[in-house]
Amino acid sequence: MTNKIILTGGGSAGHVTVNLALLPKLQQDGFEVIYIGSEEGIERELIVKCAGVRYYAIKTGKLRRYFDWKNFKDPFNVLTGAYQAYEIIRKERPRVIFSKGGFVSVPVVIGGWLNRTPIIIHESDVTPGLANRIAIPFATKVCTTFQETSEHLPPTKAQYVGAVVREELARGSATAGLTFLGFSRNKPTILAMGGSLGSKRINEVIHATLHTLLKSYQVIHICGKGQVDPSLNRPGYRQFEYVTKELPDLLAVASLVISRAGANAIFEFLSLQKPMVLIPLPKSSSRGDQIINAKSFQERGYCEVIPDEELSAERLLQVVNHVYEQRLHYIEKMQLARIQDPLQTMIHLIETTARRE
Structure with a gap:
């Protein structure tokens, strides 16, 4: 056989x-x-x-x-x-x-x-x-x-x-990612994504705070199919519907990640030691699994969590700045994760x- x-x-x-x-x-x-x-x-x-x-x-x-x-x-x-x-x-x-x-x-x-x-x-x-x-x-x-x-x-x-993680994610090149994006080495980069199908809620808040975010950060925004807004294109901001081949390089560039809390994605971020701001799907549109996932990671010191119902431009800015300032603390916790x-x-x-x- x-x-x-x-x-x-x-x-x-x-x-x-x-x-x-x-x-x-x-x-x-x-x-x-x-x-x-x-x-x-x-x-x-x-x-x-x-x-x-x-x-x-x-x-x-x-x-x-x-x-x-x-x-x-x-x-x-x-x-x-x-x-x-x-x-x-x-x-x-x-x-x-x-x-x-x-x-x-x-x-x-x-x-x-x-x-x-x-x-x-x-x-x-x-x-x-x-x-x-x-x-x-x-x-x-x-x-x-x-x-x-x-x-x-x-x-x-x-x-x-x-967690089973794709090995190619660890082979990303920050140099290749910066070249692909046209970004500078002298400014930290945020990777924002709402899962493979995108998140209208996260997209709206990123758009609402984009002007302020770009003063301190560069932003990679994976929006989901049909959710790219060409009118928002500007230096330091790149948006994509979905990324496959270039994803390892984009992750290598990122200083921190804003994401939903799907288990596969957050374990990939953990394996790469990327500090996280997690916005789990609410129970109104899920069975609550992402809330449990995010709580588990927060208790271990890998991330900060913003409940979907509390998400706003002001709250996102506050948490992003906190996580970036304390990024070495989160990385240290992730380094202690079981090998x-x-x-x-x-x-x-x-x-x-x-x-x-």
Whole structure:
């Protein structure tokens, strides 16, 4: 049997980044990598650029916590996607399936379970998301980023791994980033981002305070698709919808980061020792996972947190200035973070599971 693995996960970049970190290692170890994702999600855009990976698109249905007429249609899309995934898995016969979560992963996990294929799930947040909560009963193992997540999982399935971070992020060049941006070395730089889908709320506050920020800082602003405002272009300010290839260099330039509190992103900032101002998604538009993530990081001294409902131009300026002035304190705390190799741990678990199959 060919040494195949199926990866899945999508809906946002956070549900793809771990797969992107694993992918080259798996290929080096002799796995043929197949990806199952949605027809139009960001995972397709990111994965089709990866050499040697075959991509299958299936029907998906978003798992909403609010009323929407699509809620009546989407269960049928999930069922269709589960059948499509079942047929793909039956044909490809992978040794193992690795799921990063997101709504696209549910039909794949169900299809894998029906094929009796071992399934490894990765949960980034302190508490499992809705898609993973549905998928956990079908899983062989559930890998966690936070140690405390094990409290929410069956003891026989939980395995603490830590944060899997893309290795290429550590290879960024500040010189290349400054050249790409046209920025000066003599002024600190802020990287502001609202996740792969952008954050209208963060964008509005950045725009409102931009004039004042630019007196002391240069600003890289990753706005999200369709949210770039060309009328705001000026020296020391660069805005992008989304960044892939240049992201390591932009992170190398950044003195601090303003961000939502998705687990994958904040652990990447931690690995690079970037002081953070975190603005977690509020419970009104999420399940509250980012609030828990941000609180965990704040308690460890890695960041300052602004609740979304308290966000204003004045508050953002105050906290940004504080974090920058105390940046060495935050970096010192981050340097004390436990040193480990979660990427290799995950690869070992995948290979061991594949051999057992």
